Amino acid sequence: MAEIDSITIDEMYTSRHLEVADRAQYRSFEPRRSSMLYELVDDLDIGPGDLVLDIGGRDASHSLALASLFGCDAVSVDPVASNNEQARAAVAEHPLGSKVSIRSGMMEEIPAADGEFDFIFSRDMFFHVVDADRALAEARRVLKPGGHLLLYQTFATDRLEPLERAELYAGLVVAPERMSPDDFQKRASAAGLVIESTDVIGSEWREAWEEDGEGLTSRQLLYAARLIRKSEQLRAELGDADxxxxxxxxxxxxxxxxxKLEPRIFLLRNPAVSDQDNP
Structure with missing residues (x-):
């Protein structure tokens, strides 16, 4: 571990430092909102007549949002039976439910025809993928030439300590290799996908949720504190796995x-035939 120079006691208690810190504590640095993900979809001109794959769709909430916002049809694909049950229930109750269909499957073996989709939407699910090369090859297979894959994914940073990594990955079924952005970019390029842009989100969405009064991360911090402090009691009540x-x-x-974790957005394109002929 690299040595870190210590500050002095005078530097720690300097009045100027405390005044600046006090002002910064209550100042917004204008974080972007999670709605930007759909704004990026809008930039791709997805609309009526287009078919979208929501890979790892869970309860189909993103599929329904895409159909509502853009008038497209969507297919939610998820390997978990309980997720698909929730998805079917949500679709049945939604006014635009007829525009969304549910398929059971995983990214490594997408239940779809070659070139079936105009666009693929992937929100924070790729860390579950075991065989990334096969998953990305499948994404390219089912995506029309010239179509895009918009992938939002959380990655690990050097701040995440080894024990934290081990416990976090085991608790959320994370494939450790998927937590490296460099590894993702290498594998995406090897699959023949063109990386058009990368956007580091970091803490922005969560800052925005706090500033907007949702307090999601504050609640999670309080919950984590209770789970740790009352670990014996809550482990007995919930069961070890839960x-x-x-x-x-x-x-x-x-x-x-x-x-310690750093979300990023990748926009990737399946090259059109003309792109492949003229690299």
Whole structure:
């Protein structure tokens, strides 16, 4: 570990430092909102007549949002039976539910025809993927030439300590190799996808949720504190597996806020035939 120079006691208690820190504590640095993800979809001119794949769609909430915002049709694909049950229930109750269909499957083996989709939407699910090369090859297979994959993914930073990594990954079924942005970019390029842009989100969305009064990460911090302080009691009440999931999920948000985890947005394109002929 690299040595870190210590500040002096005078530097710690300087009045100017305290005054500046006090002002900074209550100042917004204008974080972007999570709605920017849909703004990026809008920039791609997705609309009626387009078919969108929501990979790792969970309860189909993103599929329904895409259909509502852009008038497209969407297919939610998820490997978890309970997620698909919730998705079907949500679709049945939604006014635009007829525009969304549910398929059981995983990214490594997408249940779709070659070139079936105009656009692929992936929100914070890629860390579950075991075989990234196969998953990215499948994404390219089902995506029309010239189509885009918009992938929001949380990655680890050097601030995340080894024990924190081990507990977090075990609790949320994370494939450790998926937590490296460099590894992702290398594999995406090897799959033949063109990386058009990368945007580091970091803590911005979570700062915005706090500033907007949602307090999601504050609640997660409080929940994590209770889970840790009353670990024996809550582990007995929840069961070991659910306790570990709850604690890891709470810490996931806290770690994003303090820079141990770093969400990024990747916009990738499946090259058109003309692109491949003229590199």
């Amino acid at each position: 306790y570990r999931v709850e604690l890891a999920n709470a810490l996931w948000g806290v770690y994003q806020m303090i820079g």
